[in-house]
């Protein structure tokens with residue numbers, strides 16, 4: 448009866464004696480390892496699978512036989528320790544079964560301790576797990592990026608800004624932020640239509656993002672045709688230089704804006720930028736910093752747009 452059970456269970460079962468010789472080898476093991484029981488019974492398990500010598504399973508078997516300790520091999524660390532294959536095609540292409548392996552000491556009357564190695568096929572579970580992880584990553588990136596332009600969204604900005612402000616305060620370094628707004632964008636939409644408005648937003652966002660070179664800099668879509676940039680560890684003068692280069696870059700794109708009031712930026716798409724800086728030893732609230740950048744932007748708009756204005760919080 449036990450033989451029949453061992454023969455049909457959907458699990459690899461191997462019993463080793465105290466010398467690590469194979470005593471029992473079930474049908475599942477024959478099918479997936481390519482070794483028939485007749486070929487392996489009586490042989491050292493680690494001579495059958497020499498690549499396992501000195502590995503985690505070797506250690507687990509030693510502990511079970513010597514110290515009477517059971518062990519479960521972590522699935523995340525040892526995904527496919529034993530060369531076992533679902534079928535011939537998988538063997539040819541070298542794709543192993545993903546395994547969960549447990550080693551259990553076995554007391555045997557009248558003989559030194561044996562151990563049982565159980566191997567289950569967790570390929571489906573691993574596959575499902577990978578799928579779920581990929582989906583979670585995808586969802587996470589959607590939660591933090593703007594659907595239209597692909598740059599960070601407002602939520603991402605809010606979290607990053609809080610974090611950078613705390614870091615700047617703690618490390619007594621400067622923190623600069625820019626608020627950028629496309630000029631006469633309502634007129635652009637009115638003239639070219641909303642679809643082309645969207646395309647232009649994508650182009651402007653891409654051009655601004657490409658100008659930021661330090662990995663710690665972050666550009667986000669703040670809403671509508673407004674963008675924000677966080678420039679950690681940057682003082683006001685350097686921040687203003689970055690802002691000016693961004694302004695020039697957008698003007699250089701030379702995106703026609705026939706709907707802009709005559710004379711403005713030679714009727715090209717332009718941006719106005721407000722700059723605000725938290726000085727190294729003068730931390731302010733995030734809201735105060737954003738407020739200052741916003742006021743600077745408003746001043747830039749009032750003074751004719753297509754320009755950079757600095758305001759301290």
Ligand SMILES: Nc1nc2c(ncn2[C@@H]2O[C@H](COP(=O)(O)OP(=O)(O)OP(=O)(O)O)[C@@H](O)[C@H]2O)c(=O)[nH]1
Nearest residue numbers: 628629630631632633634636641644645671672748
């Ligand atoms: N195509 C498109 N337009 C948008 C989007 N979000 C906001 N807008 C438009 O952007 C325009 C912003 O206009 P306003 O805030 O009045 O300012 P403006 O016309 O840019 O003028 P100034 O900012 O004063 O230079 C509005 O017409 C919005 O409809 C978007 O996702 N796609």
